[in-house]
Amino acid sequence: MGSSGFSWKLDDHPKLPKGKTIGLIVLDGWGEAKPDQYNCIHIAETPTMDSFKKTAPEKWRLIRAHGKAVGLPTEDDMGNSEVGHNALGAGRIYVQGAKLVDLALASGKIYDGEGFKYVQQSFDKGTLHLIGLLSDGGVHSRLDQVQLLLKGASEHGAKRIRVHVLTDGRDVLDGSSVGFVETLEGDLAKLREKGVDAHIASGGGRMYVTMDRYENDWEVVKRGWDAQVLGEAPHKFQNALEAVKKLRAEPKAHDQYLPPFVIVDGNGKAVGPIVDGDAVVTFNFRADRMVMLAKAFEYQDFYKFDRVRFPKIHYAGMLQYDGELKLPGRYLVSPPEMERTSGEYLVHNGVRTFACSETVKFGHVTFFWNGNRSGYFNSEMEEYVEILSDSGITFNVQPKMKAIEIAEKARDAILSGKFHQVRVNLPNSDMVGHTGDIEATIVACKAADKAVKMIIEAIEQVGGIYVVTADHGNAEDMVKRNKKGQPLLDKAGNIQILTSHTLQPVPIAIGGAGLSPGVRFRNDVPNGGLANVAATVMNLHGFVAPNDYETTLIEVFEN
Ligand SMILES: O=C(O)[C@H](O)COP(=O)(O)O
Ligand SMILES: [Mn+2]
Ligand SMILES: [Mn+2]
16 A cells, blocks of 8 residues: 555455456446347347356346446436446446436536536627437437526527537437427527527538547547538528438438538528637537547647638537547546546556447447546557458448457457456447348348357467457347337327337356356346446455455356
């Protein structure tokens, strides 16, 4: 112990050895649900994942991956990658962005903070622009928070407000964008009655406009920039509701992929481009799909696309999206401060780590895993490898994605003998599940299972240990259900496809030639969740987890 009483040194586990190679596999969007025709994991051939439960049931269990178990406001909140990987890596349950924003809005403290005061400086002469995902999905943003912010901002001096909406259909049902825009229009009309000049200024589908992540495709951000900042888009409408309805009427249109549009006045002039002296707030609380836009707004030197104009604005994020890069510099609510994550402890205790995924999930097993922190803790002890994702496609077109490439990298890292922990995220069941394409999602689940097999075979070859789990559900249920669990039909009698995550628990399996005999899941942690995994993995590396970590899921049974 140092003089402060704190030490990075972890105690030795009394029974478990050090030095084993652990393959830590996170299947993205792989939950456990009743077997039926909408459960793609059940329908797909997944012999490896099936074998865990069948052959070693004492080393397989379910853990909670939604709601309060991952720091979300209520038990009705589905899990997501950010909170899931945070919990997996940090080993504790942090109150997450969604809840922190709720609290700041409810207490009114949001308006006393430096971030709001900064944007408020523009209210006298400039326009307040709000940009973000318009839905009640609760993964990246929430409509009720936007409504409160609109009201609060106008009460705190905003006289001219423009909202730039991104339609969802990914965390919520496809087609729901129309209702959300209607609700927002109603709120803006009420503000106008009070003398606030408030309108929707632009829009587009989240996956095609603005909300790219991990720099997979800057064109997505550019399309948003052109509409939001420059007031230019291929589609022009005088009214946002009409825009969304018309664009949705196109063949194969989906909320998440709607093309960009701007709202124009009677003379065809955009009603709300962003200009010098304006204020901008990006109202998503989640980081991954807002940090690229934050860079475009903040970086003086910026070469990812031609911004044409770089307006001098007062910009704040709902939260700070990257604590290391300090992006954005101003924010309305402070993000959860995650510290002493398992990754940081393990490098201090000599555990060499390799982490890998493809671009669309790369930050999940690095940035989110490490408590929303970019980069290495110790570059001599860690290696993070990103495999480039395909860009410009929806992943139902390529449901196998880069699963095999990820597994090959993991296999090579395991066989190299250089690492004690080889951690991957396999994105297929989630990324393809979000497209709502059932056939493709079945192919995706099969591909992920094959990748698991490859990694496990390498682990067996080196006498290591595997831990296979998931961050939340998705592909195990592809239909919206009523309270009784029956599929819901739309007006035309078709089933309502569920593109979002679920409230389902996820499996965790442990095994491998290196697993000490007698290791099994305890039965006194019935409510175990993702946050219990870190202590479990630390044990398997031969250490006892810090006292304030959620308890381990395993015990060593001796006859
Ligand atoms: O950003 C997304 O793709 C979805 O809103 C949530 O999916 P994820 O939490 O699995 O990334
Ligand atoms: Mn995920
Ligand atoms: Mn997802």
